[in-house]
Amino acid sequence: MTLPFKGWTRRYADRGPISNRRSRLFVGFAVTLVLISVHILVLSNFGPAAQRPFYSSVVMLLEAAAAIIFAAGAMRRSETAGRYFWRMMTLSFCIYFVAQLLATLQVPVLPDPLFLASTLPFGMALFLEPNHETTRFDLLHWADLLQSVLLWITLYVYFTPSGMAPTFYGPLWNRSLFGDSLIVLTFLLRGRLTGSATIRGLFLPMSIYCVAAIPADIYCSLPPVPRPGEWFDLVWGAVSLLPVPIACNWQGKEESAPAMGLRPMHFASDISS
Numbered sequence: 001m002t003l004p005f006k007g008w009t010r011r012y013a014d015r016g017p018i019s020n021r022r023s024r025l026f027v028g029f030a031v032t033l034v035l036i037s038v039h040i041l042v043l044s045n046f047g048p049a050a051q052r053p054f055y056s057s058v059v060m061l062l063e064a065a066a067a068i069i070f071a072a073g074a075m076r077r078s079e080t081a082g083r084y085f086w087r088m089m090t091l092s093f094c095i096y097f098v099a100q101l102l103a104t105l106q107v108p109v110l111p112d113p114l115f116l117a118s119t120l121p122f123g124m125a126l127f128l129e130p131n132h133e134t135t136r137f138d139l140l141h142w143a144d145l146l147q148s149v150l151l152w153i154t155l156y157v158y159f160t161p162s163g164m165a166p167t168f169y170g171p172l173w174n175r176s177l178f179g180d181s182l183i184v185l186t187f188l189l190r191g192r193l194t195g196s197a198t199i200r201g202l203f204l205p206m207s208i209y210c211v212a213a214i215p216a217d218i219y220c221s222l223p224p225v226p227r228p229g230e231w232f233d234l235v236w237g238a239v240s241l242l243p244v245p246i247a248c249n250w251q252g253k254e255e256s257a258p259a260m261g262l263r264p265m266h267f268a269s270d271i272s273s
Helices: 007-012 021-045 049-076 080-104 111-117 120-125 139-159 173-192 197-219 232-241 243-249 267-272
Strands: none
Touching: 021 049, 021 232, 021 243, 049 080, 049 232, 049 243, 080 111, 080 120, 080 197, 080 243, 120 139, 120 173, 120 197, 173 197, 197 232, 197 243, 232 243
């Protein structure tokens, strides 16, 4: 799978002047603080009030791009299991970037399903098996993808009110809240009920990002419902930047899971057996 910004991430791999974790964290926190500061400036008094939603959306695009770049850097310096996990995270942030771009350009309808689809790779990551990952997208991965797609389509159809135009802000919060809560629960269980230090090191830190998305979803649904260009953009932008230090903290070293470690179930493997 070819990912954007691939050439940009070489300096964040395990070579070069910022190859150690402390240096990566310094760069990650610096980028995060700069973007948050710029976002605060834009939302407070930057430019005409009528243009503020557009400027804020542009900053949110930069925040999503930062998550993509640092997650792709974590993927490059990872071994097999970590590479698969961070590939899924990078894919998620790429889908979110496209959705945010379409929302910035005010393209109707499309941003809403894409925002929901950005959580689909999180469901794919749950099927990660440290001792059984391959370097290519095989039949089991396609089966995992099918299961995840069916679940996310069900969530979208069930929680979207009939006759209401999709929108990023507003009464669709219960769908996002349910999806975020499901991801938090499964990520925490996956990280805690495993004998693999690699799995714990991947799922538990990323659970922080998933947990932070829940109060953000609640905030955007409490009356008065926030609109683009208001301070809610800063809240969600800060949440979008949480993967940056998480990715910087990932060392890339992996340990083999013990023989008795829990493994996720695959329908395809059950059928083949």
